[in-house]
Amino acid sequence: MPLFIDFHQFDKVTIDEVKTAHIADLKIQDEYGVKYHQFWVNEEAGTVFCLMEGPDTETCELVHHLAHGNVACAITEIQQGFYQVAMGNTVKSKGGVATFTSGEIDVAYRSVLVVSVRAITLARDSKDVKSLLLPTWAKELVMEKFVEFGGREIEWGDDDSLIAIFNDAKQSYKCANSIQEQLSSKPDMSPKIIFKMGLSAGLPVTEDGDFFDKVFKLSHRLCNSANDNQLLVSALIAKLANIDIQASTMKNRVMVPTEEQLLSDLFNITENNLSDMNFNMACLCKSIGMSRSQFYRKITAITGRSPVYFLRDLRLEKARVLLQQKSGNVTQVAMEVGYSNPSYFTKCYTEKFGFLPSLS
Known part of the structure; x- marks a missing residue:
């Protein structure tokens, strides 16, 4: 049944x-x-x-x-x-x-950690690209840490993120910190990498009937919002794991609910307008109900990037996923993420990822 x-x-x-x-x-x-x-x-x-x-x-x-x-x-x-x-x-x-097996009541909170890792070495052909998108040494390290801290790997077909779900928020936070420390302390490993992490928590079912969908979405959005080698942690994780928000740093940043809501609104609006080539900062600020200066200040404080670069990164990350999924050729994908000029798209893509979009 x-x-x-x-x-x-x-x-x-x-x-x-x-x-x-x-x-x-x-x-x-x-x-x-x-x-x-x-x-x-x-x-x-x-x-x-x-x-x-x-x-x-x-x-x-x-x-x-x-x-x-x-x-x-x-x-x-x-x-x-x-x-x-x-x-x-x-x-x-x-x-x-x-x-739980310990006898402690299970109140159903689960934590989801999303880790995105990619190499920063230039690639010459499609074989190089495959090895650089998710470097083997880094993937193995992350997977070992998932197991060490009691995480269960989640298969995810939408992109090449590494994802684990945890029963215990404290363990998920310790896992994220250990991954961050280990990935940052291996400068001699080849290829060199950059990584981003997002960690959030939630209950299994919402009033919409989604089974953990919102938790996974928030973790991915935090990961996508993170700066290079940064961990973004949701407010609920901070509460469940007793994290001191005052100790938050740019490398290990704890969100407050208002920031989470701003990011949620930002992603919802952006995802609905990603293919609109006329959708710019003025449109985004109007949709989100903030002045340009106020929006600039808040997004820069959260992500370490200006809204212009943040929006560009969202578009290019989406393009990388679409190209990996063979959802169209370079021109079609460029149009899908709001670039009317394929040559300019190729230039931006190569600058960000280190290889031509045609090699994805």
């Missing part, structure tokens, strides 16, 4: 209350061909997530409704393999509540 997870939001909720509701589900589930496995409770956030199998979402919701009346805000079907990687190994204790 299909596997589902649902999301409930309460003003106040206790584990005992959810245990009682879970027992009520178990009493009638067989009549409807549904099997409730376990649940996660976060008393502080007032959130509950229930894992179940059933013929469809409507039948799963019906059992909740008949058993205790607590209908979910959202329910989504999930793939067994991805669920196991995303949530990791949890234990169903007596009463159905999810715990």
